[in-house]
Amino acid sequence: MAITIPSPPSSVSGGREIHGDRARWARWYERELGWATAGTEPVRLLTGLRFDVLQVPAAVGHAVLRRVDRTGPVALSGARMNLLVAAGSAEELPGLLDWLEWGGITLSLTAFGAGGRITAPAPPGRAAGRPGAAVWLRPPGLRHEEGSGLPALTGLGSRGGSAPDLVRLVDSVATECHRARLMRARTGRSTGGSTAQPLAFS
Known part of the structure; x- marks a missing residue:
């Protein structure tokens, strides 16, 4: 969902202030995290450079x-x-979904890699704007902090412990997508504001 705040009808400077806030957001992401951005209305985070994204219904x-x-x-x-x-x-x-035996099953899952982009939430500690705007539920750590904190594929199998692990995360995502699909089929209702869709990539 795009972060868009209309300018107050009686104030031209209000629109400039909003635009300035978004420009500061972009600079924060680039300076503090080293993440590439595009635009300011809304700010977009470019995927496939420092991170990819798995997108699912809320x-x-x-x-x-x-x-x-x-x-x-x-x-x-x-x-x-x-x-x-x-x-x-x-x-x-x-390949990971095939290895986990989820290949060929319709999942409400979209993967954004090289060339993709997502709407940037407000930086941690800053107001998100209007209701429904993108927000961090688990915010990123700063780039000088130890480790990337991003689940990675380090081999087909769990790394154990509590470290982020792509295999464990993808298996959980696929399980919950499938469970939601079965519930929709059973009740005839949609879950999370989204209908089932094939796995998609950007």
Whole structure:
């Protein structure tokens, strides 16, 4: 969901102030995290450079967060949730799903890799703007902090412990997507504001 705040009708400077806030957001992401951005209305984070994104319906994402303690940064954007993972994960995802025996099953899951972009939430500690604007649920750590905090594929199998692990995260995401699909089929209702869709990549 785009972060868009209309300018007050009686104030031209209000629109400039909003634009200035978004420009500061972009500079914060670039300076503090080293993440590439595009635009200011809204600010977009470019995927495939420092991170990729797994995007799922919000209801599915909340179920995953209850199952997995360490996920890496997570943002809510309207009815969708973005889970940030290591760069290159989108390319690895089809093979990983096959290995986990989820291949060929329709999942409400979209992967954003090279060339993709998502709406940037307000930086941690700053007001998000209007209701429904993108917000961090699990904010990213600063780039000088130890480790990337991004789930990565380090081999087909869990790394153990509580470290973010792409295999564990993808398996949980696929499980919750499938569970939501079965519930929709059983009740005839949609879950998380989204209908089932095939796995997609950007």
